[in-house]
Amino acid sequence: xxxxxxxxxxxxxxxxxxxxxxxxxxxxxxxxxxxxxxxxxxxxxxxxxxxxxxxxxxxxxxxxxxxxxxxxxxxxxxxxxxxxxxxxxxxxxxxxxxxxxxxxxxxxxxxxxxxxxxxxxxxxxxxxx
Numbered sequence: 154x155x156x157x158x159x160x161x162x163x164x165x166x167x168x169x170x171x172x173x174x175x176x177x178x179x180x181x182x183x184x185x186x187x188x189x190x191x192x193x194x195x196x197x198x199x200x201x202x203x204x205x206x207x208x209x210x211x212x213x214x215x216x217x218x219x220x221x222x223x224x225x226x227x228x229x230x231x232x233x234x235x236x237x238x239x240x241x242x243x244x245x246x247x248x249x250x251x252x253x254x255x256x257x258x259x260x261x262x263x264x265x266x267x268x269x270x271x272x273x274x275x276x277x278x279x280x281x282x
Contacts, residue, residue, distance in 0.1 A: 154249075154250050154251075155249050155250070155252045155253075155254065155257045156249070157179070157191070157210070157249070159254070159257060160181075160189060160212060160249070160257070160261060161181075163257065163258050163261040163262070164181035164188075164189055164261050164265070165181070167183070167261075167262065167265045167269075167277070168183075168269075168273055168276065168277045169183050169184060169269065169270075169273045170182065170183050170265070171183075173187075175187055175190055178190060178191040178192070178193065179191045181261075182268075183265055183268050183269045183270070183273060184268065184269060184270040184273060186268040187215070187268070188214065188215045188261075188264040188265050188267065188268040188269075189212060189213070189214050189215075189260075189261055189264050189265075190212070190213050191210070191211075191212065191213075192211045192212060192213035192246055193211065194206065194207075194211055194236070195238075197238070198236045198238060201236050201237050201238075202234075202236060205234070207234075207248045207250070207251075208250070209248060209249055209250030209251075210249040210250060211246050211247065211248065211249065212246070212247045212249050212252075213239075213244050213245070213246050213247070214244060214245060214247060214260050214261065214263075214264040215243060215244050215264045215267045215268050216243050216244060216245055216263070216264070216267060217243065217263070217266075217267050218243050219241070219243060221243065221267075222235070222243055222244070222245055225245055226245060229256065231248075231251060232247055232248050232251050232252045232253075232256065233245045233246065233247055233248075234246050234248070243267070247260060
């Protein structure tokens with residue numbers, strides 16, 4: 154089970170990351186762009202999800218376009234999900250209580266790669282496979 158402390162440790166371990174807030178919730182930014190954030194589910198989200206509403210904390214992560222979003226949702230359906238509010242937006246929601254450490258690290262690092270400015274990415278080098 155992952156925690157916000159785990160998310161913070163991974164995110165702030167990446168270059169040029171700052172912790173901030175968006176819509177009153179914690180987030181992590183690179184180059185002024187949010188790549189990971191706390192995403193509480195609203196009333197409409199809960200209604201849209203019905204019985205599939207997760208009990209625990211929800212994290213949002215940026216992904217590489219709609220293709221990347223579809224791939225991630227198909228590959229990790231027990232952990233990653235979306236709501237109609239995110240239709241057409243390159244991000245997925247993650248059940249923080251259900252995500253395993255290695256996948257959490259991959260999700261945060263990939264989100265950072267998507268949003269980091271080219272110079273910051275090139276200085277950091279490719280992510281280890």
